[in-house]
Amino acid sequence: MIAAYSATSQARVNAALETLFNAPSPELARLYEAMRYSVMNGGKRVRPLLAYAACEALGGKAEDANGAACAVELIHAYSLVHDDLPAMDDDDLRRGQPTTHKKFDEACAILAGDGLQSLAFSALLDPRLSTSDAETKLQMVSALALAAGPAGMVGGQAIDLGSVGLKLDQKALEYMHRHKTGALIEVSVKLGALASGRAEKDELKSLQTYAQAIGLAFQVQDDILDVESDTETLGKRQGADIARDKPTYPALLGLDAAKAYALELRDQALHALRPFDAAAEPLRDLARYIVERRS
Numbered sequence: 001m002i003a004a005y006s007a008t009s010q011a012r013v014n015a016a017l018e019t020l021f022n023a024p025s026p027e028l029a030r031l032y033e034a035m036r037y038s039v040m041n042g043g044k045r046v047r048p049l050l051a052y053a054a055c056e057a058l059g060g061k062a063e064d065a066n067g068a069a070c071a072v073e074l075i076h077a078y079s080l081v082h083d084d085l086p087a088m089d090d091d092d093l094r095r096g097q098p099t100t101h102k103k104f105d106e107a108c109a110i111l112a113g114d115g116l117q118s119l120a121f122s123a124l125l126d127p128r129l130s131t132s133d134a135e136t137k138l139q140m141v142s143a144l145a146l147a148a149g150p151a152g153m154v155g156g157q158a159i160d161l162g163s164v165g166l167k168l169d170q171k172a173l174e175y176m177h178r179h180k181t182g183a184l185i186e187v188s189v190k191l192g193a194l195a196s197g198r199a200e201k202d203e204l205k206s207l208q209t210y211a212q213a214i215g216l217a218f219q220v221q222d223d224i225l226d227v228e229s230d231t232e233t234l235g236k237r238q239g240a241d242i243a244r245d246k247p248t249y250p251a252l253l254g255l256d257a258a259k260a261y262a263l264e265l266r267d268q269a270l271h272a273l274r275p276f277d278a279a280a281e282p283l284r285d286l287a288r289y290i291v292e293r294r295s
Contacts, residue, residue, distance in 0.1 A: 001281070001282075001285055002282070002285040002286065002288070002289050005049070005053075005282050005285065006044075006045070006049060009045065009048060009049045009052045009053075009062070009069075010045045010048075010049075012052070012062060012063070012066070012069070013045055013048040013052075013066070013069045013070060013073060014040070014045075016066045016069065016070050016129055017039055017040065017070050017073065017074075018040070019128065019129075020070065020074075020119055020122075020123065021035060021036040021039075021040075030104070030108065031108065031111055031112060031115060032115075033104075034100055034103070034104045034108050034109065034111075034112035035112045035115050035116055035119070037100060037103060037104075037112075038077050038078075038080070038081045038100045038109075038112055038113070038116060039073065039074065039077040039116065041094070041095050041097050042095040042096065042097070043073075043077075043095055044293075044295075045069075045073060046185075046218070046286070046290070047069075047072040047073055047076055047184060047185060047188040048069035048070070048072060048073050048188070049282075049286060050072075050185065050188040050189050050192060050211070050214075050283070050286060051065045051068040051069040051072055051188045051189070051191055051192035051195070052065050052069055052192060052282075053192065053280075053282035053283045053286060054188075054189045054190075054191075054192030054193045054196075054207060054283065055068070055192040055193065055195045055196045056196075056279055056282065057193075057196075057207075057273075057276055057279050057280035057282070057283055058193055058196040058198045058199055058203060058279075059196060059198050059279065060195060060196025060197060060198060064130070064131060064132070064195045064196060064197070065191070065192045065195040065196070066129040066130065067123050067124045067125070067126055067129035067130030067132070067140075067195070068124065068130070068140065068188070068191035068192050068194070068195045069192070070120070070123040070129055071120040071121070071123045071124045071140075071144055071191065072120075072144070072184060072187065072188040072191065074116045074117070074119050074120035074123060075116070075117065075120045075144065075148045075153070075184060076184060077116050078112075078113040078114075078116035078117045078120070079113075079148075079153060079157070079184075080094060081099075081100045081101075081109050081112055081113035081116070082109075082110070082113045083157065084099040084100065084101065084109075085101055085106060085109060085110070086101070086106065088157075088161065100112055100113075117148070120144065120148075121141055121144065121145075124137060124140050124141055124144065124191075125137055125141070130195065132194070132195055132197065133197075136194055136195075136197065139194055140191050140194050140195070143187050143190055143191060143194075144187055144191065146187075147183040147184055147186065147187035148183070148184065148187075151179075152179055152183030152184070152187075153179065153180060153181075153183050153184050155179050155180075156176055156177065156178070156179030156180025156181065156182075156183065157180055159175070159176040159179065159180070160176055160180055160246070163176065163246065163247055164245055164246055165245045166247060167247065168247040168252070169252075170252060170253070173247055173249065173252060174216060176247075177215075177216060177219040178212070178215065178216060180219075181215055181216075181218055181219040181222075182211075182212060182215030182216055182218075182219070183215070184215075185211055185214060185215035185218060186208065186211040186212055186215055188211070189207050189208070189210065189211040189283075190204065190207065190208065190211070193207050202275075203275070203276075206272050206273065206275055206276070207272075209268075209269075209272040210269045210272040210273055210283065210287070211269075213265045213266070213268040213269035213272065213287075214265070214266070214269045214286070214287050214290050216265050217262050217265035217266055217269070217287070217290050217291050218290050219249075220249045220258055220261055220262040220265065220291075221262050221290060221291050221293065223248040223249045223250055223251075223258065224249070224250060224255065224258055224259060224262065225293075225294065225295065226248065226250075227248075227250050227255060228255075249261065262291040263291060265291070266287050266288060266290070266291045269287040270284055270287055273287075
C-alpha cells in the first residue's frame with residue numbers, strides 16, 4: 001500500500017515543484033538550473049508524503065497540502081546542498097549523482113541553497129499551491145521558520161558539526177537529532193495538518209507526538225544504514241559518519257540495540273495515532289516504512 005501511496009504523492013509534489021523553477025530572465029538560467037537539479041534529482045520525498053498524509057488524516061484533500069509539501073521538500077533540498085559543501089560534510093555524491101557543488105561549483109551551490117530556502121516560504125503563500133486562508137498561512141510560515149532555523153534544523157547541524165570526535169550520551173545525541181532531522185519531519189506533519197483546515201488542538205498534539213517519534217526513528221535508521229548498507233544502495237557514501245568520527249546510535253548503543261530502539265520509536269508513533277481512523281493509515285504505513293527502508 002505504501003508503494004502506491006508514495007508513487008501518487010511523489011508524482012503530485014514533483015508536478016507542483018516543477019512550476020517553481022522557471023527562471024524569470026536568461027541571466028538567472030544557471031542559478032535556476034542548479035536549484036532544479038538539487039530538488040529534482042531523485043529522493044524519497046518522505047517529508048511531502050508526511051504532509052499529504054497528515055492533511056488526509058484530518059479529512060482534507062491531498063491537493064490542499066501542495067504548498068506545504070513543496071515547502072518542506074525545498075527546505076530539505078537546500079539543507080542537503082549546504083551540508084554537502086566542503087566547509088561542512090564535503091560529500092561528492094547525493095542520491096547517486098554528483099552533489100550540487102560538484103555538478104556546478106561551490107558559489108553556485110551556496111546561492112542555489114539560498115534560493116531554495118526562500119522559495120520554500122514563497123511556496124506556502126503561492127495561491128496556485130495553497131487555498132488556506134491568510135491566518136493559516138501565517139501559522140504555517142511561522143512554524144516552518146522555527147523548524148528550519150537556529151532553534152531547529154540549522155541549530156541541529158551546528159551541534160552536529162561541533163560534535164565530531166566527541167562521545168555524546170544518548171540524551172545529547174537525541175537532542176541534536178530532534179533538531180537536525182526531527183524538526184523538519186515534525187513540521188511536515190504540522191503543515192499538512194494545518195493545510196486540511198480542520199486541525200484541532202488535541203489532534204495536533206497527537207500528531208506532534210507521532211512526528212517526534214518518527215523523526216528520531218528516521219535518524220536511528222539512517223545511522224544503521226550507514227553501517228549495514230552500501231554506497232550504491234544509499235546513493236551517498238556509505239560509512240561516511242564512521243569515517244568522520246561522528247556520534248551515532250550504533251556506536252553508542254550497539255547495532256542490535258539501535259535496531260530495537262528504532263522499532264520502539266515506531267511503536268510510539270503508532271500508539272500516538274490511536275485516536276485516528278482509517279484515514280490515517282498512510283501515516284501508519286510511513287512509520288513502518290521509515291524503520292524498514294534500506295536507503
